[in-house]
Amino acid sequence: MAAQRIAVIAGDGIGTEVIAAGLRVLDALRGSHPELDLHYTAFPWGTAYYREYGRYMPEDGLDHLRGFDAIYFGAVGSPDVPDALSLWQLLIPMRRGFDQYVNLRPVRLLAGVASPLAHATPGAIDLVVVRENTEGEYSEVGGRIYSGTPREIAVQESIFSRYGVERVVRYAFTLARDRQRGRHVVGATKSNGIRVTMPFFDEVFREVAAEFPDVTSTLMHADALAAQLVLRPERFDVIVGSNLLGDILSEIAAAITGAIGIAPSANLDPDRRFPSLFEPIHGSAPDIAGQGIANPIGAIWAAALMLEHLGHPAAAEGILAAIEATTTDGITTPDLAGQANTDGVTEAIIARLDANASRTQPGTAS
Ligand code: NAI
Ligand code: MG
Secondary structure (H helix, E strand, O other), X not given: OOOEEEEEEEEOOHHHHHHHHHHHHHHHHOOOOOOOOEEEEEOOOOHHHXXXXXXXXXXXXXXXXXXXXXXXXEEOOOOOOOHHHHHHHHHHHHHHHOOOOEEEEEEEOOOOOOOOOOOOOOOOOEEEEEEEOOOEOOOOOEEEEOOOOOOOEEEEOOEOOHHHHHHHHHXXXXXHHHXXXXXXXXXXXXXXXXXXXXXXXXXXXXXXXXXXXOOEEEEEEHHHHHHHHHHOHHHOOEEEEOHHHHHHHHHHHHHOOOOHHHOEEEEEOOOOXXXXXXXXXXXXXXXXXXXXXXXXHHHHHHHHHHHXXXXXXXXXXXXXXXXXXXXXXXXXXXXXXXXXXXXXXHHHHHHHHHHHHHHOOOOOOO
């Protein structure tokens, strides 16, 4: 396989710490996976860049990234700059400019990680939330009139296109078919209350479902779905929802599997016209930045998602196995009630990569 080029945007705060950890793991992986030929280019975009140049990335920033195979992203945001600036000047332009229409959040309860749910056992929670990432409730269409008077009115339009709903729902069904776990898709809806866009979503969902006779599916109202995620998370395999519903549900799903520091996400252009973006879901965590205690697992897991997207599923699986071997051995950062720091967890994962690899080498199994 030809060399693959990765744009690295570590960003702010613990973003820089966890991305460094992820890159160490990717480097170490070359020992057991010599086929990996990844080339990195770092971009210093983030709040420091903003202070110097007045923007979070150059005006032609997307053009710099366009030729890459993937973007590996840390986190952006600083307490002294409004969050809307960093979000709308850096992350949203990449997601929309590169038409990353799937926000993918795999959720798995790892052995050794305590769930806030008393009844949850490792392995039982293993699901993926597929969130629409380019339209829906997150639109700039709308406005206010009579501002500052008692008659003030705010209107915000939701945008649901057949094109947009169909492609994200089809992605979810394809994923369920290929995951072979439950082969089950739940569509998050709210067609009882939202009377125009959500029945439309349901209609398109049913049409796409008919194309996948080998995948079972159902639509659930998002409120009931949220409750079921807490009460019976083991019944879910793939969940697909609009931008807003998917956002909320993926946050609940991450919460029931432990801590924000371990959860990864991918912003995908499944059609591969543009680079996709891989990141931990957490932010820059200014409260612990610089202390060397950030949990690197979310960023390392995000690197595994990136490898999967780049066509290296075995290497990706190796990372996940090493992560779980590490949590199983109780080597975790303080957010998971452990004693280790970022380096300690990273080194433990690297050591377990080698262990996993040597176990599968020919000649050692006799
Ligand atoms: P946050 O995710 O940065 O932190 C929330 C809490 O979780 C903090 O107490 C933090 O210490 C802890 N935490 C997060 N990640 C951790 C890790 N890997 N290891 C250990 N503890 C961890 O969210 P917050 O505080 O709301 O936002 C801080 C900044 O990050 C803001 O500027 C915000 O806009 C930005 N942000 C950026 C995101 C991105 O770049 N995708 C996503 C979320 C927030
Ligand atoms: Mg969110």
